[in-house]
Amino acid sequence: xxxxxxxxxxxxxxxxxxxxxxxxxxxxxxxxxxxxxxxxxxxxxxxxxxxxxxxxxxxxxxxxxxxxxxxxxxxxxxxxxxxxxxxxxxxxxxxxxxxxxxxxxxxxxxxxxxxxxxxxxxxxxxxxxxxxxxxxxxxxxxxxxxxxxxxxxxxxxxxxxxxxxxxxxxxxxxxxxxxxxxxxxxxxxxxxxxxxxxxxxxxxxxxxxxxxxxxxxxxxxxxxxxxxxxxxxxxxxxxxxxxxxxxxxxxxxxxxxxxxxxxxxxxxxxxxxxxxxxxxxxxxxxxxxxxxxxxxxxxxxxxxxxxxxxxxxxxxxxxxxxxxxxxxxxxxxxxxxxxxxxxxxxxxxxxxxxxxxxxxxxxxxxxxxxxxxxxxxxxxxxxxxxxxxxxxxxxxxxxxx
Numbered sequence: 001x002x003x004x005x006x007x008x009x010x011x012x013x014x015x016x017x018x019x020x021x022x023x024x025x026x027x028x029x030x031x032x033x034x035x036x037x038x039x040x041x042x043x044x045x046x047x048x049x050x051x052x053x054x055x056x057x058x059x060x061x062x063x064x065x066x067x068x069x070x071x072x073x074x075x076x077x078x079x080x081x082x083x084x085x086x087x088x089x090x091x092x093x094x095x096x097x098x099x100x101x102x103x104x105x106x107x108x109x110x111x112x113x114x115x116x117x118x119x120x121x122x123x124x125x126x127x128x129x130x131x132x133x134x135x136x137x138x139x140x141x142x143x144x145x146x147x148x149x150x151x152x153x154x155x156x157x158x159x160x161x162x163x164x165x166x167x168x169x170x171x172x173x174x175x176x177x178x179x180x181x182x183x184x185x186x187x188x189x190x191x192x193x194x195x196x197x198x199x200x201x202x203x204x205x206x207x208x209x210x211x212x213x214x215x216x217x218x219x220x221x222x223x224x225x226x227x228x229x230x231x232x233x234x235x236x237x238x239x240x241x242x243x244x245x246x247x248x249x250x251x252x253x254x255x256x257x258x259x260x261x262x263x264x265x266x267x268x269x270x271x272x273x274x275x276x277x278x279x280x281x282x283x284x285x286x287x288x289x290x291x292x293x294x295x296x297x298x299x300x301x302x303x304x305x306x307x308x309x310x311x312x313x314x315x316x317x318x319x320x321x322x323x324x325x326x327x328x329x330x331x332x333x334x335x336x337x338x339x340x341x342x343x344x345x346x347x348x349x350x351x352x353x354x355x356x357x358x359x360x361x362x363x364x365x366x367x368x369x370x371x372x373x374x375x376x377x378x379x380x381x382x383x384x385x386x387x388x389x390x391x392x393x394x395x396x397x398x399x400x401x
Contacts, residue, residue, distance in 0.1 A: 003146075003169040004067045007119045011068075011111030012075045015104045019079020022100025024086065029093040038098040046073055056172060060144040063171065064119070065112050072108040076100065116145070119169070123148075126167045134160050146171040267294035278324070282400050285325035289398040292317055298356070298396040303348065305355045315356065318398065319363035329369045329401040332356050337390035338377040350374025356396060 005012060049070050052058060058066050080097045084090065120143045127141060127148055142149040148164055150173050161173040274280070274288060296314035300306065307315065322330060334353040336345040353372030361367040382389035 001067060001071060004071055008068055008071070008111050008115050011107055011115060012071060015072050015107050016075045016079035018100050018103045018107065019076040020083035020086065022097050023080040023083025023089070026096030026099060027089065027093050028096035029090060032092060036095040039094060042073065046070065059147050059172065059174070061116060064116055064145040068108060068112055072104060076104045123169050127164055127170070130163050130167060131160065134163065148173045150175060263294055267291040280324045282325060282328055285321060285328060286400045288321050289318060292321065293396065293398065300352055305351045307355065307359060315359050316363060319360050319365050322360065322365045325400070329371065331399040331401060332370060332372045333375055333397040333399060335375045335379055335393060335395050336377045337393040338384040339390065342376060346374055346376035349376050
């Protein structure tokens with residue numbers, strides 16, 4: 001509560017003044033020893049609010065609004081009491097103080113609308129610095145109210161969460177499965193670096209053989225050095241060119257034994273070293289699109305084309321990626337399971353594909369780049385005999401052309 005008061009004092013001060021003014025202007029006293037009904041009800045609501053705040057029932061911005069409401073009520077009552085004493089009145093004259101709750105409530109509302117984003121920005125700087133000090137991705141979190149959404153793919157999440165909780169103003173650290181970095185990252189560069197390192201090791205090995213062989217086999221040793229070095233460089237080049245394609249196809253080419261958790265882990269490990277900004281080549285862009293779709297699947301309500309909040313979040317990230325490869329056209333393929341008739345599935349998947357295309361266009365992706373294709377149930381990737389397989393078949397794919 002101390003942090004709330006220190007951050008919202010600019011709005012709490014006029015609430016205090018409103019309490020003073022109300023007490024000075026109104027002189028409606030209750031009978032001695034009596035409490036006005038409005039104050040009884042407000043007192044009960046205040047007690048319920050305190051209990052709710054202590055139990056952390058409301059999280060995120062809802063929790064902040066509750067805390068500021070409690071602080072505002074206390075500050076208003078203190079102001080009203082001070083106003084009554086200033087005019088040498090009596091606290092029993094609280095019957096008319098209810099009128100001042102209206103401007104106080106308006107100030108409380110304005111304070112939350114304009115003050116909460118500033119508070120979140122302040123906390124974001126502090127948490128970002130702590131995460132950076134821990135050598136983690138300083139973008140891989142979100143601030144909602146006084147709570148931190150922290151992706152559970154960080155290396156030492158428990159220790160990091162404990163550090164974050166010590167930051168002034170933080171109330172809770174909430175784990176989430178999602179990667180929250182503003183820009184997804186892909187491990188293509190890391191893989192290319194590994195191959196380049198392997199190339200250097202091969203060349204060094206060949207050089208060692210040259211020294212051990214001596215002058216008699218110097219020609220052969222020199223040939224081995226050149227051959228192995230060239231082979232290693234060729235491997236590095238191929239890895240750099242095709243790493244994106246390998247990751248792009250990982251969701252479809254993974255071994256049959258791979259579980260959803262393993263696929264998600266592979267996608268998370270892949271989203272690590274894509275440049276923060278700037279254009280992407282087609283392979284890297286395709287890989288990033290596929291990896292994102294592994295972590296954030298686009299779902300629709302049964303028989304509907306409505307895009308839910310979670311799916312909209314995924315599409316926002318996909319739109320940001322597509323804007324980094326602006327020369328590529330995109331086919332949005334929507335697939336269905338075999339529940340229902342084939343013709344109906346085909347028509348529904350086409351409407352869903354068109355809906356996704358319109359959503360991306362509204363997010364700034366050029367409409368001329370987008371083509372929606374509904375495949376219905378014609379291209380299953382799993383068995384439709386059980387729900388798990390049908391869930392895999394209900395999917396959206398982005399294919400760059």
